[in-house]
Amino acid sequence: MATPAALSSGEPNDAAGRTRPHVMFVPSAGMGHLLPFFRFIGALSSHDVDISIVTVLPTVSAAEAEHFDGLFKDFPTIRRIDFHLLPLDASAFPGADPFVLRWEALRRSVHLLGPLIAGIIPRVTAIVTDVTMVSHVNPIAKEIDIQCHVLFISCATMMSLLTYFPIYLDKKEAQADIGDVDIPGVRRIARTSLPQPLLDLNKLFTKQFIENGREIAKTDGILINTFDALEPVALAALRDGTVVPGLPPVFAVGHLSSLAGEMKAEAEDTALAWLRQQPAHSVVYVAFGNRSAVSHEQIREIAKGLEASGCRFLWVLKTTVVDRDDVAGVRDVLGDGFLERVHGRGMVTKAWVNQEEVLKHPAVGLFLSHSGWNSVTEAAAAGLPLLAWPRGGDHRVAATVVVSSGLGVWMEHWSWDGEDWLVSGEEIGEIVKEMMADAAVRERAAKVGDEATKAVAVGGTSHKSMLDFVAKLNTI
Numbered sequence: 074m075a076t077p078a079a080l081s082s083g084e085p086n087d088a089a090g091r092t093r094p095h096v097m098f099v100p101s102a103g104m105g106h107l108l109p110f111f112r113f114i115g116a117l118s119s120h121d122v123d124i125s126i127v128t129v130l131p132t133v134s135a136a137e138a139e140h141f142d143g144l145f146k147d148f149p150t151i152r153r154i155d156f157h158l159l160p161l162d163a164s165a166f167p168g169a170d171p172f173v174l175r176w177e178a179l180r181r182s183v184h185l186l187g188p189l190i191a192g193i194i195p196r197v198t199a200i201v202t203d204v205t206m207v208s209h210v211n212p213i214a215k216e217i218d219i220q221c222h223v224l225f226i227s228c229a230t231m232m233s234l235l236t237y238f239p240i241y242l243d244k245k246e247a248q249a250d251i252g253d254v255d256i257p258g259v260r261r262i263a264r265t266s267l268p269q270p271l272l273d274l275n276k277l278f279t280k281q282f283i284e285n286g287r288e289i290a291k292t293d294g295i296l297i298n299t300f301d302a303l304e305p306v307a308l309a310a311l312r313d314g315t316v317v318p319g320l321p322p323v324f325a326v327g328h329l330s331s332l333a334g335e336m337k338a339e340a341e342d343t344a345l346a347w348l349r350q351q352p353a354h355s356v357v358y359v360a361f362g363n364r365s366a367v368s369h370e371q372i373r374e375i376a377k378g379l380e381a382s383g384c385r386f387l388w389v390l391k392t393t394v395v396d397r398d399d400v401a402g403v404r405d406v407l408g409d410g411f412l413e414r415v416h417g418r419g420m421v422t423k424a425w426v427n428q429e430e431v432l433k434h435p436a437v438g439l440f441l442s443h444s445g446w447n448s449v450t451e452a453a454a455a456g457l458p459l460l461a462w463p464r465g466g467d468h469r470v471a472a473t474v475v476v477s478s479g480l481g482v483w484m485e486h487w488s489w490d491g492e493d494w495l496v497s498g499e500e501i502g503e504i505v506k507e508m509m510a511d512a513a514v515r516e517r518a519a520k521v522g523d524e525a526t527k528a529v530a531v532g533g534t535s536h537k538s539m540l541d542f543v544a545k546l547n548t549i
């Protein structure tokens with residue numbers, strides 16, 4: 074645990090003798106969680122605040138932590154501090170998966186976070202934590218009497234589920250199974266659209282989800298990577314107490330744009346150079362995020378569908394060539410001759426591409442996506458139609474937003490049940506072709522794009538939310 078002396082002074086930190094807010098960020102692991110933190114920290118750094126980032130190692134891997142260092146090295150007011158988890162005797166938890174072990178290690182180590190914060194107080198005036206750690210971090214913040222906010226990396230609709238779920242459980246008969254969840258003022262989330270672990274109340278994930286859901290009400294603010302025009306209903310219901318009475322202020326600050334050099338885009342040049350040669354609105358972009366599993370069989374059906382659609386395509390296959398231990402190359406998975414047959418009109422890559430740039434490129438006409446929330450907000454910002462194919466987690470909840478906002482289409486019967494579900498290439502090809510030719514779909518998505526641009530512009534809803542958040546930070 075490192076506590077830079079420069080942060081321990083407690084002296085007023087501007088010439089007028091006023092104490093500027095000093096925000097400590099506690100992000101969680103995985104690029105899906107880290108990217109919105111990078112982006113929010115980048116956006117906040119243009120305001121008059123000091124920033125520290127506590128990376129909880131090894132919850133955040135050393136490689137991921139290095140990204141923070143690289144990204145923010147030129148920002149004098151941003152520092153990163155490592156917080157190491159206490160070692161855990163894994164043999165005491167036979168059969169526990171890495172998630173359970175990490176969670177247990179965090180639970181046991183979190184009391185060390187107190188002295189770490191105490192070491193840099195009174196400079197730290199607020200904490201912004203990932204939602205997965207809020208039940209640990211908020212009580213510490215309350216103990217030492219500083220603000221604690223949650224930066225939520227999924228959608229407002231998911232936040233309404235998270236905060237309402239404990240109430241849903243209190244209301245339902247003890248023995249009854251988890252059913253559809255009717256979130257007051259927002260929408261009914263079908264049982265099949267809930268994050269699957271929630272169906273088992275004995276799962277650690279579920280216990281944690283409930284604990285965090287309850288704790289959020291006790292925090293000082295909820296920051297969400299969304300904007301008012303994308304989720305007007307959920308945001309209004311969260312704010313006016315319809316979902317859960319007495320929630321703290323909700324700041325919709327999205328969409329959060331990426332920072333320069335955020336990730337090394339290995340295929341950027343090739344992918345963007347290839348896109349530049351394609352006609353406007355002719356390319357389907359296919360990507361399922363960082364870690365969504367798609368079987369080899371399904372990958373071959375997607376290939377058939379793309380081929381049958383007759384459309385051009387850019388397919389990021391890197392992270393979807395799972396089974397984790399399978400080292401088969403793209404060519405082996407796709408089957409003989411596919412790459413040759415689509416040569417010139419299709420590009421398949423395993424490398425990291427700059428997705429935000431790809432989505433904004435005029436050659437791209439459709440995004441076939443697992444509807445991870447970052448992908449949805451990036452498509453919204455680009456005004457690009459999205460064909461949602463949820464794989465798990467919060468994806469189906471995000472898909473409801475894709476539909477309600479007009480951003481795109483969700484083929485609900487393609488739902489993933491974690492087993493041998495297979496959507497035929499024929500069906501994929503048909504819907505892709507249909508959406509690519511549909512001017513109304515394109516127009517609706519473009520409208521969402523216009524709203525996204527307005528939201529973050531000076532005077533827009535997200536811009537105002539950011540200013541409100543900074544004002545809240547100043548109420549020290």
Ligand SMILES: O=c1ccn([C@@H]2O[C@H](COP(=O)(O)OP(=O)(O)O[C@H]3O[C@H](CO)[C@@H](O)[C@H](O)[C@H]3O)[C@@H](O)[C@H]2O)c(=O)[nH]1
Binds near residue numbers: 104365426429
């Ligand atoms: O080659 C690549 C691959 C990914 N990305 C970026 O990586 C992010 C991927 O995020 P997302 O679309 O949200 O997918 P996941 O990585 O699956 O995200 C996790 O985090 C999301 C936000 O909470 C959740 O919605 C998902 O369920 C969860 O799996 C996006 O910003 C992409 O632009 C790239 O830029 N290039």
